[in-house]
Amino acid sequence: MIRSITNVGRPYYTNTFRGPTAEFRVRILSLDLEKRITVAIDGPAGAGKSTLARRIAAKLGYLYIDTGAMYRAVALWAERLHVSVSDMHRLEQLAAQAEISFVPGENTVLLNGEDVTHAIRTRAMGQAASQVAAVPGVRRAMVNSQREMGRRSSVVMEGRDIGTVVFPEADIKIFLDADLDERTERRARELDLPAQAVSAEIQERDHRDRTRAEAPLVQAPDALYVDTTGLSIDAVEQELLRLIRERTSNGKERTH
Ligand code: DC
Numbered sequence: 237m238i239r240s241i242t243n244v245g246r247p248y249y250t251n252t253f254r255g256p257t258a259e260f261r262v263r264i265l266s267l268d269l270e271k272r273i274t275v276a277i278d279g280p281a282g283a284g285k286s287t288l289a290r291r292i293a294a295k296l297g298y299l300y301i302d303t304g305a306m307y308r309a310v311a312l313w314a315e316r317l318h319v320s321v322s323d324m325h326r327l328e329q330l331a332a333q334a335e336i337s338f339v340p341g342e343n344t345v346l347l348n349g350e351d352v353t354h355a356i357r358t359r360a361m362g363q364a365a366s367q368v369a370a371v372p373g374v375r376r377a378m379v380n381s382q383r384e385m386g387r388r389s390s391v392v393m394e395g396r397d398i399g400t401v402v403f404p405e406a407d408i409k410i411f412l413d414a415d416l417d418e419r420t421e422r423r424a425r426e427l428d429l430p431a432q433a434v435s436a437e438i439q440e441r442d443h444r445d446r447t448r449a450e451a452p453l454v455q456a457p458d459a460l461y462v463d464t465t466g467l468s469i470d471a472v473e474q475e476l477l478r479l480i481r482e483r484t485s486n487g488k489e490r491t492h
Contacts, residue, residue, distance in 0.1 A: 328373025
Protein backbone atom coordinates (compact mmCIF):
# COMPACT_ATOMS: atom_id res chain seq x y z
CA MET A 237 0.00 0.00 0.00
CA ILE A 238 1.30 3.43 -0.88
CA ARG A 239 0.19 6.68 0.59
CA SER A 240 1.33 10.16 1.28
CA ILE A 241 1.93 11.10 4.88
CA THR A 242 -0.22 14.13 4.35
CA ASN A 243 -3.04 11.89 3.33
CA VAL A 244 -2.90 9.47 6.18
CA GLY A 245 -6.22 9.25 7.94
CA ARG A 246 -9.70 8.79 6.71
CA PRO A 247 -11.13 10.84 3.92
CA TYR A 248 -13.26 13.68 5.28
CA TYR A 249 -16.51 12.06 4.22
CA THR A 250 -15.90 8.65 5.82
CA ASN A 251 -18.33 9.13 8.69
CA THR A 252 -20.87 11.20 6.98
CA PHE A 253 -22.91 8.67 5.17
CA ARG A 254 -23.89 6.88 8.35
CA GLY A 255 -26.82 9.17 9.06
CA PRO A 256 -25.22 12.63 9.09
CA THR A 257 -26.70 15.36 11.23
CA ALA A 258 -27.84 18.56 9.55
CA GLU A 259 -24.69 20.33 10.73
CA PHE A 260 -22.56 17.58 9.26
CA ARG A 261 -24.42 17.77 5.97
CA VAL A 262 -23.66 21.47 5.65
CA ARG A 263 -20.01 20.77 6.28
CA ILE A 264 -19.91 18.01 3.70
CA LEU A 265 -21.48 20.32 1.17
CA SER A 266 -18.95 23.10 1.72
CA LEU A 267 -16.03 20.68 1.56
CA ASP A 268 -17.35 19.20 -1.66
CA LEU A 269 -17.42 22.67 -3.18
CA GLU A 270 -13.71 23.16 -2.61
CA LYS A 271 -11.94 22.70 -5.89
CA ARG A 272 -8.61 20.99 -5.67
CA ILE A 273 -6.18 22.25 -8.27
CA THR A 274 -3.88 19.90 -10.12
CA VAL A 275 -0.79 21.23 -11.83
CA ALA A 276 0.90 18.58 -14.01
CA ILE A 277 4.52 19.07 -15.03
CA ASP A 278 6.15 16.58 -17.38
CA GLY A 279 9.38 16.48 -19.31
CA PRO A 280 12.71 14.68 -19.76
CA ALA A 281 15.50 14.37 -17.20
CA GLY A 282 17.29 17.63 -16.44
CA ALA A 283 14.59 19.94 -17.80
CA GLY A 284 14.25 21.58 -14.37
CA LYS A 285 11.00 19.90 -13.34
CA SER A 286 11.86 19.13 -9.72
CA THR A 287 13.30 22.50 -8.79
CA LEU A 288 10.49 24.39 -10.46
CA ALA A 289 7.68 22.14 -9.25
CA ARG A 290 8.96 22.37 -5.68
CA ARG A 291 9.21 26.16 -5.78
CA ILE A 292 5.82 26.60 -7.40
CA ALA A 293 4.14 24.28 -4.92
CA ALA A 294 5.65 26.27 -2.04
CA LYS A 295 4.44 29.57 -3.54
CA LEU A 296 0.92 28.31 -4.14
CA GLY A 297 0.66 26.30 -0.93
CA TYR A 298 0.05 23.06 -2.81
CA LEU A 299 1.54 19.67 -2.10
CA TYR A 300 4.60 18.84 -4.21
CA ILE A 301 4.74 15.28 -5.52
CA ASP A 302 7.89 14.02 -7.21
CA THR A 303 6.67 10.88 -8.97
CA GLY A 304 10.16 10.01 -10.20
CA ALA A 305 11.12 9.55 -6.53
CA MET A 306 8.41 6.88 -6.27
CA TYR A 307 9.86 4.85 -9.16
CA ARG A 308 13.32 5.35 -7.68
CA ALA A 309 12.11 4.05 -4.32
CA VAL A 310 10.71 0.89 -5.91
CA ALA A 311 14.01 0.43 -7.76
CA LEU A 312 15.94 0.83 -4.51
CA TRP A 313 13.82 -1.73 -2.73
CA ALA A 314 14.21 -4.16 -5.62
CA GLU A 315 17.98 -3.73 -5.53
CA ARG A 316 18.13 -4.36 -1.81
CA LEU A 317 16.09 -7.53 -2.18
CA HIS A 318 18.19 -8.61 -5.19
CA VAL A 319 15.13 -8.56 -7.43
CA SER A 320 16.17 -8.19 -11.04
CA VAL A 321 14.80 -5.27 -13.08
CA SER A 322 13.62 -7.87 -15.56
CA ASP A 323 11.52 -9.78 -12.99
CA MET A 324 8.24 -8.08 -13.83
CA HIS A 325 6.13 -10.19 -11.53
CA ARG A 326 8.22 -9.55 -8.41
CA LEU A 327 8.56 -5.86 -9.27
CA GLU A 328 4.80 -5.54 -9.53
CA GLN A 329 4.42 -7.21 -6.13
CA LEU A 330 7.00 -4.88 -4.58
CA ALA A 331 5.35 -1.81 -6.06
CA ALA A 332 1.98 -2.88 -4.66
CA GLN A 333 3.45 -3.46 -1.19
CA ALA A 334 5.77 -0.46 -0.99
CA GLU A 335 4.75 2.28 1.41
CA ILE A 336 6.11 5.41 -0.20
CA SER A 337 5.40 8.74 1.40
CA PHE A 338 6.47 12.35 1.25
CA VAL A 339 6.94 14.65 4.19
CA PRO A 340 5.16 17.87 3.27
CA GLY A 341 7.31 20.96 3.15
CA GLU A 342 10.52 18.90 3.13
CA ASN A 343 12.26 16.97 0.39
CA THR A 344 12.09 13.80 2.44
CA VAL A 345 10.99 10.55 0.78
CA LEU A 346 10.16 7.58 2.99
CA LEU A 347 10.13 3.97 1.84
CA ASN A 348 8.43 1.67 4.32
CA GLY A 349 9.10 4.29 6.97
CA GLU A 350 12.82 4.66 6.18
CA ASP A 351 14.26 7.95 4.95
CA VAL A 352 15.62 7.12 1.48
CA THR A 353 15.88 10.70 0.22
CA HIS A 354 19.59 10.42 -0.54
CA ALA A 355 19.79 6.72 -1.35
CA ILE A 356 17.45 7.13 -4.35
CA ARG A 357 19.40 10.04 -5.89
CA THR A 358 22.30 8.04 -7.31
CA ARG A 359 23.00 7.56 -11.02
CA ALA A 360 22.36 3.85 -10.66
CA MET A 361 18.93 4.47 -9.16
CA GLY A 362 18.08 6.86 -11.98
CA GLN A 363 18.78 4.13 -14.52
CA ALA A 364 17.10 1.40 -12.50
CA ALA A 365 14.03 3.60 -11.94
CA SER A 366 13.68 4.09 -15.67
CA GLN A 367 13.76 0.30 -16.18
CA VAL A 368 11.37 -0.43 -13.33
CA ALA A 369 9.03 2.29 -14.64
CA ALA A 370 8.59 0.41 -17.91
CA VAL A 371 6.81 -2.45 -16.08
CA PRO A 372 3.02 -2.04 -16.49
CA GLY A 373 2.17 -3.47 -13.05
CA VAL A 374 4.58 -1.10 -11.35
CA ARG A 375 3.04 1.86 -13.17
CA ARG A 376 -0.47 0.75 -12.21
CA ALA A 377 0.42 0.79 -8.51
CA MET A 378 2.18 4.16 -8.73
CA VAL A 379 -0.55 5.81 -10.80
CA ASN A 380 -3.28 4.67 -8.36
CA SER A 381 -1.38 6.16 -5.48
CA GLN A 382 -0.67 9.39 -7.36
CA ARG A 383 -4.34 9.82 -8.26
CA GLU A 384 -5.29 9.30 -4.63
CA MET A 385 -2.89 12.05 -3.53
CA GLY A 386 -4.25 14.42 -6.19
CA ARG A 387 -7.83 13.72 -5.19
CA ARG A 388 -7.20 14.78 -1.63
CA SER A 389 -5.37 18.05 -2.02
CA SER A 390 -4.16 20.60 -4.52
CA VAL A 391 -0.90 19.34 -5.96
CA VAL A 392 1.97 20.19 -8.22
CA MET A 393 2.87 16.77 -9.54
CA GLU A 394 5.86 16.20 -11.79
CA GLY A 395 7.01 13.23 -13.82
CA ARG A 396 6.68 11.79 -17.31
CA ASP A 397 3.01 10.85 -17.66
CA ILE A 398 1.16 13.18 -15.31
CA GLY A 399 -0.68 15.21 -17.95
CA THR A 400 -1.25 12.25 -20.24
CA VAL A 401 -2.14 9.34 -17.94
CA VAL A 402 -2.30 10.22 -14.25
CA PHE A 403 -4.35 13.41 -14.57
CA PRO A 404 -5.55 13.90 -18.14
CA GLU A 405 -8.05 16.40 -16.64
CA ALA A 406 -5.37 18.44 -14.80
CA ASP A 407 -6.21 22.13 -14.46
CA ILE A 408 -2.93 23.05 -16.06
CA LYS A 409 -0.33 20.99 -17.89
CA ILE A 410 3.21 22.08 -18.55
CA PHE A 411 5.79 20.25 -20.63
CA LEU A 412 9.25 21.43 -19.61
CA ASP A 413 12.12 20.87 -21.98
CA ALA A 414 15.68 22.05 -22.64
CA ASP A 415 18.49 21.27 -25.08
CA LEU A 416 20.20 17.97 -24.48
CA ASP A 417 23.52 19.73 -23.76
CA GLU A 418 21.99 21.91 -21.12
CA ARG A 419 20.08 19.06 -19.51
CA THR A 420 23.28 17.06 -19.39
CA GLU A 421 25.15 19.97 -17.78
CA ARG A 422 22.46 20.41 -15.15
CA ARG A 423 22.38 16.73 -14.25
CA ALA A 424 26.19 16.60 -14.10
CA ARG A 425 26.24 19.58 -11.73
CA GLU A 426 23.65 17.91 -9.50
CA LEU A 427 25.72 14.75 -9.33
CA ASP A 428 29.03 16.63 -9.15
CA LEU A 429 30.43 14.83 -12.17
CA PRO A 430 31.84 15.89 -15.54
CA ALA A 431 29.21 16.21 -18.28
CA GLN A 432 30.70 13.45 -20.41
CA ALA A 433 30.20 11.01 -17.52
CA VAL A 434 26.42 11.43 -17.55
CA SER A 435 25.75 12.24 -21.20
CA ALA A 436 25.28 8.68 -22.44
CA GLU A 437 23.14 7.77 -19.43
CA ILE A 438 20.80 10.71 -19.94
CA GLN A 439 20.34 9.84 -23.59
CA GLU A 440 19.74 6.19 -22.83
CA ARG A 441 17.21 7.05 -20.13
CA ASP A 442 15.40 9.58 -22.32
CA HIS A 443 15.22 7.08 -25.13
CA ARG A 444 13.78 4.38 -22.85
CA ASP A 445 11.29 6.77 -21.23
CA ARG A 446 10.12 8.07 -24.62
CA THR A 447 9.80 4.77 -26.42
CA ARG A 448 8.43 2.34 -23.83
CA ALA A 449 5.05 0.79 -24.61
CA GLU A 450 3.38 1.83 -21.36
CA ALA A 451 2.81 5.56 -20.75
CA PRO A 452 5.83 6.88 -22.67
CA LEU A 453 7.09 10.41 -22.11
CA VAL A 454 5.13 12.51 -24.57
CA GLN A 455 3.71 16.00 -24.48
CA ALA A 456 -0.05 16.07 -23.87
CA PRO A 457 -1.79 17.87 -26.75
CA ASP A 458 -3.16 20.48 -24.34
CA ALA A 459 0.10 21.00 -22.41
CA LEU A 460 2.00 24.28 -22.58
CA TYR A 461 5.48 23.68 -23.97
CA VAL A 462 8.17 25.61 -22.09
CA ASP A 463 11.78 25.50 -23.29
CA THR A 464 14.04 26.42 -20.38
CA THR A 465 17.30 26.45 -22.39
CA GLY A 466 19.36 29.49 -21.42
CA LEU A 467 16.77 30.73 -18.94
CA SER A 468 17.29 31.24 -15.22
CA ILE A 469 15.19 29.22 -12.79
CA ASP A 470 13.77 32.50 -11.44
CA ALA A 471 12.62 33.61 -14.88
CA VAL A 472 10.93 30.28 -15.63
CA GLU A 473 9.34 30.22 -12.19
CA GLN A 474 7.79 33.65 -12.72
CA GLU A 475 6.45 32.63 -16.11
CA LEU A 476 4.98 29.37 -14.83
CA LEU A 477 3.34 31.09 -11.86
CA ARG A 478 1.82 33.63 -14.23
CA LEU A 479 0.45 30.88 -16.46
CA ILE A 480 -0.93 28.91 -13.55
CA ARG A 481 -2.54 31.92 -11.90
CA GLU A 482 -4.12 32.94 -15.18
CA ARG A 483 -5.83 29.57 -15.42
CA THR A 484 -6.68 28.93 -11.81
CA SER A 485 -8.18 32.11 -10.43
CA ASN A 486 -4.91 33.52 -9.17
CA GLY A 487 -3.77 30.16 -7.87
CA LYS A 488 -6.43 30.08 -5.17
CA GLU A 489 -8.73 27.14 -4.87
CA ARG A 490 -11.89 28.28 -6.53
CA THR A 491 -15.41 27.25 -5.76
CA HIS A 492 -18.08 26.60 -8.30
O1 DC B 1 12.37 12.27 -12.63
P1 DC B 1 13.40 11.19 -12.27
O2 DC B 1 14.68 11.34 -13.01
O3 DC B 1 13.60 11.11 -10.79
O4 DC B 1 12.71 9.81 -12.72
C1 DC B 1 13.38 8.58 -12.65
C2 DC B 1 12.79 7.65 -13.69
O5 DC B 1 11.47 7.30 -13.33
C3 DC B 1 12.70 8.23 -15.10
O6 DC B 1 13.82 7.90 -15.90
C4 DC B 1 11.45 7.62 -15.66
C5 DC B 1 10.65 7.19 -14.49
N1 DC B 1 9.43 7.98 -14.31
C6 DC B 1 8.32 7.58 -15.02
O7 DC B 1 8.40 6.66 -15.82
N2 DC B 1 7.14 8.23 -14.83
C7 DC B 1 7.05 9.25 -13.99
N3 DC B 1 5.87 9.86 -13.81
C8 DC B 1 8.19 9.69 -13.27
C9 DC B 1 9.38 9.04 -13.47
